[in-house]
Every structure is written in structure tokens, then in C-alpha cells.
Amino acid sequence: MTIATVTGKPGEPVVATKNYLTEEGVTLRSWLLTKDHKRIAILYTLSITVFFFVGGAAATLIRLNLVTPAGIFTPDIYNRLFTLHGIIMVWFFLIPSIPNTMGNFLIPLMIGAKDLAFPRLNLLSWYLYVGAGLLALFAILVGGVDTGWTFYTPFSSMYSNGYVVLALAAVFAVGFSSILTGLNFIVTTHRLRAPGMTWYRLPVFVWSNYATSVIMVLATPVLAITLALVAVERLLRVGIFDPALGGDPLLFQHLFWFYSHPAVYIMILPGFGVISEIVPCFARKPLFGYKFVVWSSITIAVIGFFVWAHHMFVAGISLYAGLVFSLLSYVIAVPSAIKVFNWTATLHKGWISFDAPMLYALGFIGLFTIGGLTGLFVANLAFDVHVTDTYFVVAHFHYIMVGGMVSAYFGGLHYWWPKITGRLYPEWWARIAALLIFFGFNLTFFPQFILGYLGMERRYYAYPPEFQFWNILSSAGASILAVGYALPLFYLGWSLVRGKRAGANPWAATGLEWQTSSPPPTHNFDKTPTVTRPPYQYRPEAEPQDA
């Protein structure tokens, strides 16, 4: 990629004298009032890590409880645990994970901009996120919410005890954090691209965050108003979701899934973006079928809104609606399949090296493929009648969300770690963690497919003894997975202090973010770059500098 001006000469490690970590000062105040997208990204990364481990702790306890058929905890504690796990992981980890950390950090860098369009909104979004997160934790831990993350009425509005209204308020607030982020990304991508950065020169990471943002902006408000309606119904005992009050519980489910199904794509699309950056870099080859990958992201974002009622095949929707929504669900499987084929084809005739980010990316492709293919099972009308609300569904979406998205998150974190911190992490530790996560994950969740087909239902604190074998396997896998997830905390933390200094471009990657110093200066580029070539122009002879 030709850049008019970059810091330092190409190919030479740039030692950052001036960077965003120190330039504005190092006081707490300078961080909490920052408008720099990179600093806000760091704030997000720190807080998201906290929530990830809170949600993960709940998951560990859930798996512990399920080691014995009778359960270890009381049902009420168990019900709160899976509610905590669901709410925290969905809204406080998965949805903001890649967009608000790497997206925030990288989108302006990748398009050659100095910041996002609305830096103040960006900071406000973080404050909303943190405030909502603390409120959610308070509501669930102190008040004991046991509705599950889905808040199905009339259970949530009339029968559940605990601080349901507070939990609803927290999700309402974090929704607005998400809307502000989406709005910022859309506007930034449209208006702040560097000269020459045409749409088809954008990295796929920017495209997929753009598609994600469209969903955030257009789906989240529906969730917000729906949860508000549940809260009012709970407070006033009047409402439109409880049949005893004249309402219709399926109306809640329609409105809820109008958001929550597209939200699944909020969670996975940014992962597609990360993988589309990593695979070409470590295969030293342009991404296969760039335009197909790009347009499949956009297609997924749009069709993602057409399929929500496939969560409701046995909920009492009409036969006709079931037929329509199942067909549309099969349609959306096609663009997802296209992406997998394209990543695989990118490997063809490349010069592949297996650094940690690539291991995570390959793990992502494998796990996402299994998750996506089992999506065909649950989108199938008849088959869904047997497995809805069983562990088959649990396994399916964990393959996408955890196997897919969390692998992508870790892959991206390792890939851009040198850019973000200016340091290199210990490669072998990172590879060990990547392998542990891959194997631990499969051992945890593959048995759950079998459990689901056998008929083990979701949200059961106790289960019939014939299911124990597979549950023990799953819990054993979870312990390996927990170690795998905890490892990066240590070696990445270590690298901040002792890691080797990274040059501007340790992977010899293309993309504007690698053309500025590591860590980048506050306004990213000393002079706005000009772009003249499409992305991913990899040449095999350009070896990574520090490898």
C-alpha cells in the first residue's frame, strides 16, 4: 500500500517516541475524560475483561453443578447463575467485545482518520456501558434475577422474584451504549475515510464492523422499548404481554427476537472481520473473493432481520409463519457458508505460517463451521421440534459465540497486541493457550450436542442420571477451557512489562494501521495518508520483521 507519509522509513522498526499512552498525560483523569478513540478502546478492553471473567466464573459454577444429576446448588442459585452468565456474556461481553475494543481502536486507523466522528459520544458510550454493567451485577447478585437472559413473559413480568426491573434497566442502558457506538462507526466509515480509501479498498474488518453497526442502530431500539414495556408491566401490573391482563406473550417474543436474533450477528460479524484480516496476513496472500466476503457481511446484516421467529417454532406461532421463517433461515446460511469457503480458499497456494493469531483464526474457522452447520439442524422446522430448548441449541450457539467469537476476539487481540501496546507477547505461551482453548472448547461443547438429542433440557439444575456421562465430559472440558482463557491474562500482562518492543509492523501486514508507529500517536497519522491500492496486497518475500 502506498502511503504519502508515514513515521519512519518503510521496513524499519519505528520506535514510538510520541504515543497515545503517554501523550495526553498518564493521570487517571486524563484517561477518564479522554476523547481519543484508542484510549477509550483501552478502557473498554479493561472493563470487558472484568465482565468476561465474571460471566466465565458463573459458567464454571454452572458446569460444576452439572457434574452430578442431583445438582450441587439449590435451584434458585442455579437459576441466578445462568441468568448472570447469559446477561453478562451477551450484553456486557459478546456484543461490545470486538466492536468496542478493536473496532474502536482500529477503524479510524484502518481508514486513515484521526478519530471517530463523535469522540464525546464514544466516551459517553463507555460510561453508559460501565454504569449499566454495575447495575446489572448489582441487580443479579444482590436482588437475584432468575429470568434467564431472554426475560420471557409472563414469567419475568409477573412471576419472577428479584430485581428484574433493575436488570431490565441495565440492559436498556447498555443498549444505548451499543446504539451510540454503531452510530459513530457508521458515520465515521461514511465520512472520514482518507483520500483514495474507496469502499472496495476498505479492509473487511471495517466492512464487517459497518454491517454490525447497522444492526446495532436498527435493532437495539426495539429491544430497549420491549424491555421498558416489560418493566412497566411488572411495576404497574398492567401490560400487553401477560394473557391474564389481556396481553399476548408471543408479542413479547416477536419483539425480543427482532433484536436478539440480529444481535447474534452483532456478535459474530466482527469476528468474520478479524479472521479476514489474519488469514491473508499469515497466508501471505490476498483474501480470496474479497467482494463476496464483503457483500456476504452486508447480506447477513440485512437478512439477519428476516429470520427471528425461528426461535419460536414450538412457541405457538402459526404453521405458515414457521414455514416462512425456516426458509429465510436457510437462505442466511448461504452467505455464512461462502465466507468459510473463501477463507479456506485463501490458504490455497499461500506461504502459511502458524503464529498464535493464525492458530486462533484456524480454530475459529473450524468451530464456526460446526456451529454454522448445526444451525442448519435447528433452522429445520421438524428437527427443531425435537431439540428446541435442549442442550443441542446450547451447544450450537456456544460453537458460534464462544468457539467462533471468543476465538476471533483472542485472535484479534494477539494480532493487534503489538500495535496496541507496542510490545510482543511470548509466542509459545500464546500458541499453547490457543490449542488449550480449541481442545477444551470441543470437549466442553461437543457432548452437549449428544445430550441435546437425547433430550436434556436447558436451564435444568438437575437431570436424569442417564445424562451424567456426557455432562461429566462437558464439565471436564470446561476446566481445560477455563485454564485456556486465564492463560493470556498472565502472559499478556507479563508482556506489558517485559515483552520485546514491537516495531510498527511486526507481521509485515498491509493495512494503514501498520503504517504508523506502535503504539500510534494520539492523532494516528502525522499527515493524512493517501491510499492507491486495494487491501491485502501481500507478497511472500516480505517477511515479518520480528519473527
Add this chain to the structure above:
Amino acid sequence: MGSMRLLPPTASSHAADMDWLFAALIGTSAFILLLVFGLMILFCVRYRKGSTADRGNRMGRTWRVETAWTIATFIAFLGLYFWGADLYVGIHSPPKDATDIYVVGKQWMWKIEHPGGQREIDTLHVPVDKPVRLVLTSQDVIHDFAIPAFRVRQDALPGRYETLWFTPTKVGEYRLFCAEFCGTWHARMGGSVVVMEPSDFQRWLDSQDPGPSLAQEGEALFRSHGCSGCHGTASTVHAPKLEGLFGRPVPLEDGRTVIADDRYIRDSILKPKSEIAAGYPPVMPSFAGQIGEDDLLKLVAYIKSLADKTAGNSQAGRTAGSAERPAP
């Protein structure tokens, strides 16, 4: 510790169909999975950095390949869709001769009533090889009646009826679960489905104290709630007569005509002002909140039992007694 079981028992007419569908889904997935994994591993080995494999003649134009695999996957997916849709329609089309069994879910038990009035909780007895249709409702939150061995499940919603049918094919005892989260003891809301030989089933039915039939109980409720004060034969109030009403069209005050079916009867009890029969004053009070779901079922059953009566002859027991028994 449980065994390493891979498949649940196959005990209904749907189950075998479903397992074939499962096999087809697994076959398609395995094919795609092996293709992707195989190519990935092959490429990773062959084109690893440092290998001397030939990298010349890279694919220049990609759109042909892209179009080809887009169309191929779409056609394969469509095939699976139609297969599943066909089965789904079947699962939702109960045969005419299915026996109806009423199921009411409440936190945290299943209350089941057989047509003869036999009642059970958390256990469902059914004869083998006879189609059974369950009519499901709930008294509180959403539950879900799930029988994995039959490969069927259906949400039970408060305030409306959902149905579910199956033909058990194998004698035995199978697990019954609640599959929709319903509160503290959700995991304990279940029991078993017992499939019996028809003769055993008949014996079981006979050994149960059937109590009064649904319709007879309905008649008692009809009196105790004061319905007979207006709708009874001796009443002087100008209220619609219920004999011979069920299943017939009813002209409404607003000009529409509805069929007097379960829904109409139910709504007329709970929301009497919503569909007023033509020519009658809207004086009936609403019984919403006063009559529980299981009592409503009984009232509806009673009014149904009056279907082939003419006014002036209203004795539910006698009516029911003279009806023919189900074909053996």
C-alpha cells in the same frame, strides 16, 4: 454414572422420521465439514511456509468458483428445508381419529385429564399404536410439554390452547420434561409417559376412579357459577340457549357470523361483550379471573356435550352415557 448413550429411545411415529432427517442433516454436514477441514489441513501442510510446493497458476478470476459453491449450498439447503417442512406439517396435522387428552401446566406440575375423566399428575398413560392429541394450556407462565422419545414438544401458553399429537409405537416408560424455563423447580417439572398395550391401557383406565366426566363436572360448575340462572331451560332471562349450539354458526350483533367453537365459548365466558349474539342484550358479566383454566375446559366440554340436544333436554350425564364408545 450414566451410560454412553447416543440416541434417545424411538417410540413414536414421528421418531423414526425424525431420526432419518437427523441422519440426512448429519450426512450433509459431515460432507461439508470434511471438505472444509480436509482442504484446510491439506493446504496448511502443503503450502506451509518453507515448503517447495508449486504456487504458480493461482486462480485469477474467483467469481465462477464463488457462484458455483453459492448455488450448490443453496440447493442442498433447500432440499433439507423442504424435508423438514414436510415433516413439520405432518407434526401439526393430527389424524381425525386421535383421542384428545387435556393437559394443563402449572408451576411445577402437569395436570392431565383423560376424556373419560381419569386424572393423573406428571404421568401420561397412552395406548400403543393409537394416535393421541394433547390439548395444552397453562395456568400461569409458559411451559413446554416435551417427550424426547417421541421427538415432539410444544409450548403450553396461558390463555390459549396449543395441540400436539403422536402415535406411540413401542410399549414402555419414557421421560416427560418441561422444556420452557418456568421458575425455581423447572427442572423437576416432569415425569413419565407410559405406553401400554391397548388391553392393559383399558384395564388401567377402568382401574382409575374416573370421577365425573369433564362434561358432568362442567354441568356442576354451570350451576354453581350461576350460568343456569340465565341459560337454563327454565330461565326467564332472555339469554341464548346452549343446546345444539356447539359447532353451529352464530350471527353476531355487529353483522359477522362466527362458528361456536372452543374459542368462541371460551371467549364468551371470559369476554362476553366481545362477540354478542344477535338479538340478545349484552348483559352477561365477565367471568375472567373467576374461573380457572381447568374449570373452563370442563365448562366448554359441557357445552359441547349439549351439541346434539334440543332445548328442554339437558342432562349431560345421560347424553354422554348414550354416546357410542370409541372404536377399539
Add this chain to the structure above:
Amino acid sequence: MPEAPANPMPEPQYATMEQQADTAAFGMWVFLATEILFFGGMLLAYTWLRASYPEGVAEAGRHTRIVIGSVNTLVLLTSSFTMAWAVHAAEHEQRRALVRLLAVTALLGLLFLGLKGYEYHTEWTEHLVPGLNFHEESAHAQAIELFYFLYFLLTGIHGIHVTIGIGLIVVMAVRARRGAFSSRYYTPVEVTGLYWHFVDIVWIFLYPLIYLVGRSGP
């Protein structure tokens, strides 16, 4: 004391003031798209209610205060007009006109809220507030209660939007008085105007859905 120069520098991420202005306007449009879906959820609920209980909704609609509702529609439409005029004044650097028109717009907004408040008061005294103070003898009591449930939600959330809009307009008026805007820089006024017009459009749809239901009936 002017709070900002009449031709300020753009923020660092923008090349020119024009780019910054266009971007702000586009950002507001994207936000309005969000708002459409926010009200959309409630409108779907309303549609469901009306389809499920046509008679009840019609009866409830006849309960509403048509005079207040219609006057309020008139007030908001007029305020939208004065707002559009204010943006025109800003564009042509008519500072006094701008300040006055913004003030009139804000006052019309306050009038709207005042009338709305009075309407709420009468509904309270007539026991039409669901959950808190509802008593209705009609056969369709439940449907009427649900109608009023959605009525208070829709108008309440709309009222919050009006309040925010008035706040923004007052800020704009103060800044305009201090000479913060020029024909080159009036983006904040324009963006505030977009928001205010949107609030007006929401009301344009709420008006027939709330006040005109069932008027042709008995």
C-alpha cells in the same frame, strides 16, 4: 460575551468545517433511524392491540380529549414551521430573527407540554390511569386499560423527546444570542431542527392513532 468564534476551527478529525457540518447532520439522521425503530416497537404493540380488541380501542379512542389533542397538533405543526424558519434565519445570518424564532419554538413546545399535562390531569381525575388509578365500568374495560397503557407510554416517551427538544432549542437560542453562529457555521441549529421536526412527525402519527380512533362510531 461570544462563547465561540463565528468561524471556528473544525475538530481534529475533520478537514473542514463543511465536512464537520455534513457529518453532524448525517449523524442526526442515523440517530433518527434508531428513533423510528424505538417508536416502531410501541406501534407494533398498538397495532396488535387494535387488531385484537377493535371495539375496546374504538371506545377508548372516543374517551380521549379530542380538543386538546387537536390543538396540540396545531401547536406542534406551528412550532415545526417556526423551527424551519429559524434554520432559514440562521442560514441568512439574521441573528435577531433566529433568537426570536427559537424562543417562539421553545414556547410552543412548552405550551404543548402544558396542554399535555392538563390532559393527563383530567385523565387522572377520570380514573383512566392504568395500574395506578383506573376504574372503568365498560364491557371493554380491559381493552380500554391496555389502550391507556399504550397511550401513556407513547405520549409520555414523546413528551420526554419534546422536553429534550426544548432544552436543545433553549441552548441554541442562548448560543445564537451570544453570536456563536454564522452563515458558515450553524450546524447545531440545523441538527436541533432535524430532531424537532422528527418529534413533530411522531406526533403526526400519534394524533390519528390516539385521538381519531372510533370517532365515526356510536
Add this chain to the structure above:
Amino acid sequence: MKAPPLPLLFTWAALLGLLAATLGLAYVPMPGPMNVVVALGISVAKALLVLALFMKLFRAPALTRAAAAAGLFWLAILFALSATDYLTRKVEHAGDLPAPTGREHQPGNR
């Protein structure tokens, strides 16, 4: 203060005219759903006037129009696909199915 620009003034007058029309027509009994259709039709007309002339949408860049259209398009998705369920749901109602009567098995028949 100068006189208002004529296009804005005319728009305002048109809006008030439409308001009067919708108010008046609401009291005219019309067949079927025509009252709603007319009322919402007039609302759409009013909204278009505000969008086009007050918010200058039709002179705005294509991008801005796309943003406005996106909101409406997704609203349409919400309504249309919900309708696939609500407009066809009656079919599934228990009342339409052959219903049990409690007659099949009676004590007297043993």
C-alpha cells in the same frame, strides 16, 4: 424580523389544512378499515411535507435519504414479518379442531 420564506409558509398552511381534513373525516363513517386508511394516509402526507420541506430531505445527499429510508425499511420488516404470524395464527387455534366432548368413556358404559 423579515417575512418567512414562502415555501415554508405554504407548507405550514398545507399542514394545517390536512389537520382540519383528518379531523373532519374522522367523524365520517366509512366502510371497513377506510377510516384508518384515510387517517394514516393524511399522516403520511403531512410527514412527507415536513420531511421534504422542513427537513430538506429531498435536497439532501443520497446518503442522508438512505439513512431515513433505512429506518422506514426496517420498520416495515418488523411489521410485515410479524404479520406472517398474526394474520395466519387463527389456523392453529384449538377451537378449529375437532374437539373432545367428554363422551367417549363414561362410568355407565363400563
